[in-house]
Amino acid sequence: MSKKQDQGTNLLYRLIGEARTYDDVIVMGRGDPDFDTPAHIVAAAKEAMIHHHADHAPPEGLPALREAIAERVKRVNNIDVDPATEVVVTNGGQEALFLMVLAVIAPGDEMIVPEPNYNTYADSLAFAGGVKVEVQTWPNDAFRADPDLVRAAISERSRALLLVSPNNPAASVISPADTAELLDIASENDLMILSDEIYDLFVYDDFVHTSPAALPGGKERTLTLNALSKAYSMTGWRLGWIVGPADLMARVAELKAAISGGASVISQHAGIAALTGPQEPVEMMAEAYRKRRRLVLDALDAMGMKYGLPQGGQFVFADIGFTGLDSAEVAQRMLTEQHVLAYPGSAFSKDRKDYLRMTFLQPEDQLIEGLERMKTAMGSIMAGQ
Amino acid sequence: MSSQNKLGLLKRHEANGDLNRPLPGPMMRHAADLAADEAISPLDERVIAAASEAMEAGQTHYVDVPGIGPLREKIAAYLNESTGSACQAGNIIVTAGQQESRFLTIQKIGELYESIAVPDVVHPGARKALGVRQRQIVSLPADAEGRYLPTLAGLAAAVRGGCRLLYLESPSRLTGAAYSAAEVAEIGKILSDNNAAAIWDQGLAPWVDGACSSLAAQESAPARVAAIGETWPGQGLASWFIAYIAAPEDWAPTMQSQKQIMAICTATASQYAALEAGDLFAEARERQLAQLKRQRDALLDQARSRQLEVCGGGASNIIALKTVGGADGAVDRLRRAGYEAADGAHFGAANVIRLSVGSGTEAALEALS
CATH class of the missing domain: 3.40.640.10 (Type I PLP-dependent aspartate aminotransferase-like (Major domain))
Incomplete structure (x- = not known):
């Protein structure tokens, strides 16, 4: 795939494909809730x-x-x-x-x-x-x-x-x-x-x-x-x-x-x-997302990362400009080195190379593990490794 | 306050004759609905069990854009066995029905060519798919004399005239007429000699008694061909909207990308149902075909005895009749008698109607005569 082709939707699907090759991957990229259909x-x-x-x-x-x-x-x-x-x-x-x-x-x-x-x-x-x-x-x-x-x-x-x-x-x-x-x-x-x-x-x-x-x-x-x-x-x-x-x-x-x-x-x-039918499952999932959102925001705060406060939805769009790297490269390194999938902001807009999109659509223990790995990846990037 | 913007776009859409062409239903609604593309078929309990098991196992999420691997493998194996093609799973895209197969191939393979040649008589879904985003269309004349299939001379003229992409049906979706093995070989030669390609709708091929040659399986004159068809006809899945595209691997990415853009993937339950139905199709096809053929032969005798003119065709699931004074009159007459027929005018043949072969067809012929 040429560099020109490896962007936008194609880039996201290439990352999804690579993520599938890791048994221990934690997916914080795709907007696919972890809950099964009620x-x-x-x-x-x-x-x-x-x-x-x-x-x-x-x-x-x-x-x-x-x-x-x-x-x-x-x-x-x-x-x-x-x-x-x-x-x-x-x-x-x-x-x-x-x-x-x-x-x-x-x-x-x-x-x-x-x-x-x-x-x-x-x-x-x-x-x-x-x-x-x-x-x-x-x-x-x-x-x-x-x-x-x-x-x-x-x-x-x-x-x-x-x-x-x-x-x-x-x-x-x-x-x-x-x-x-x-x-x-x-x-x-x-x-x-x-x-x-x-x-x-x-x-x-x-x-x-x-x-x-x-x-x-x-x-x-x-x-x-x-x-x-x-x-x-x-x-x-x-x-x-x-x-x-x-x-x-x-x-x-x-x-x-x-x-x-x-x-x-x-x-x-x-x-x-x-x-x-009954709407309780929707309420249950919404409550879970509320808790997970808080969990993710607290972890990002602890890492000193900036983001726009998620007012709705199932994502956090976080600023990774401090790394000095393009978000596609950061997402690639997080995936390859730490087996965590987050989406590069550049896939959503050419002007958002400084951002990562992370979902909170995984169980809490997975999110905690994913955020720990992300911290490790960021540490590695900042150390110039 | 009226919106000039909205009025303008409504005017644009309403002027698009191809886009507004009526589409036959995917499956008969009842025994007197003879207009649909497929007859009502029972759904085997093994299909229900397979789909249920998948859903209970949590297969309710997104799956791969081109389809689940086992289904792609099964479709490839079926095509190889039934048509002699040499497909692998990587050649297969599972689509959300035959109309999506038409749309993806026409629009995305069409992007690779300056123009596309389309038969004057073709399933209205092909015209509809073309109407979404206008392309340069070259006419392939098709008339009663040629069984409503474009002639080989017409195909050759289009290709030599510079059109490098053909859209063809064999069997015809209107009459069931199919190109012979020799004709298919000749079409392959025309394409390969002129570096041309084709989209080949072979969806009715399972209902042809005997061999029905596929352009996608021409060893002597290999051409670039994308074959499309339902997955699997006669298995009760018509309203589940599932079909396939079998295409050269270098064509697949552009269609997969477009599939992702417009649907992400095909419904998971439909795919697991189709996976099981593939086995049943292999078991049941011969029996279903024999039964349909018997029914159709009896109906043809009846039609002839009533001085109705039958269009030649090899697919056992449909009968096409020529009408006097336009198909709309015959369609209206049938409607008044309680029957629905497909109007040939929507396919491009104003004096033809199409009836599904089913329990109501005999009475419909009686009403027509």
Whole structure:
């Protein structure tokens, strides 16, 4: 693989591949919760195999799942949608992300993207022929997407504004006031909003997540993405959704049909069980993440590392600029020398070579061990070894 | 307040005829739904057991982008045995259904070539995949005289005209007509002589009685070919959306990368179900094929006795009929009688309808006549 190819998504997957070769690896990179899917959801999938294996699966998803999604986005996000026309089920949040970008971006169109951001947005934008216009955010401002900077980035070619809250990888949460101001900016400049809310159930301390589509005038110009992967530990089921205004969702449904036709009926029945069944497992996992987050932050504090306080999500985006090395090199050395996988910030943004993304999706004992190894690796790097 | 931005993008999407082409359902909804790509098939309890066991063992997380290793190996072994190709697991990408196979091959292999030649008569999913991001498309004429397959002369003309990538179905997704072994060999020669390549949809090949040659297995004139098809037809997994791409190893990375971008991986439960279904497919295919063939032969007799004109085709799971005055009239007539048929116009053949072979087909023919 050439140096040019060994970046972004390719770099992350190369590191994942290498991590698999170590028996004692501690994975603090990939956003895959360590919890297995709750038992009642697995039971529902097994039941569906017996009774629903041949259900007709339209591209937009099973009606019962779309109803459950509509109920969920009303309950959690305060977004009103018609399940018949304003919901499309997707193969995970990843496909939802890809579809959202394809739905609103034509070649040459600009999308305003607060950085750093999930690497796949750049890939999807490149596929669509769009142009990424970056708005930088920084840890000393808790990675806030500053509305003034967003306004300044708008041009005649601007078509969409991406809002990922809680953010991946920076773990910032857009405040209600900023959400309202960003919606105003989008309305004044006739921009569509792509709102990625996949971590909306994981918001810490007193921070508050607000869906732009829930605000007056928001729904008509907003596509909102979510998925079951993170909240219900269902990454392998590949189930997500987009909600938005009916006229645009009709186009999203056509794109979904063109890209993959539909989503597995078994996953969809599992999804119905997840959304309509007991929510205690989600609470249990959220509580575990709260504790682990504290554990990781305490360890980073002890190491004297700086970071933007994770307001939500399942990550810490830590500054490793003190090493004087590119984050790809630091991540590589941590993996090779200490068998700890963390993601280099450069994979998320070319301007974030000084950062590492670490997840807290491992059991506490693993996290403690991983952080100890990371400390050893950092010591080795600083000693010039 | 109306959004000019939104109105503009809606207008753009609505003007995209390829993108908006209706897609047949993946599996029949009921006995009278004869429009879908696959008939209703029972799901063997061993498949349920295998998928259940995997889920209970914690296989509910992300897996490798190109698919779980054992399934890729099984698909490769099946293709080698059934088509004579020489695949290894590294050649295989497990996809979230046949439409994803179409999309990934058309869009990502398509990026490597200036244009792509597509039959005038082709599964609407191919046109839909092309519609997502417009490419330069070269027409491959296909008509009734040629069994709705592009002629070899037409293929040669396209390649010699500078188009180096062909999208072909054999058997045809509309009629079930397949290229003969000699024709496939000739196509291979045309491609290799002109340094051209092909995407080869062989998804209906298991339902052809006797050998159905694969372009991916031409030893005499090896060409660069990506073969695509369902994993596994007739095993009750159509609504689980699982299929394959078998491609040269140097083509695989670009498609794997795109698969990662748009889906990360294929649903884990579907993959473990398919792993078990692969064994059952090997056991059941001959019996299923014989049964389908008997059904289809009887239906063909019935159709002819009712003066219905049948399109020639070798796949035993479908029947294509020529209609008088356009397929839409026949489709409407069937719908009024309670039956659904696939409209040939969506495939590019306005005077043809396609019916799945099933328990409702005989009554549908009666309604049609």
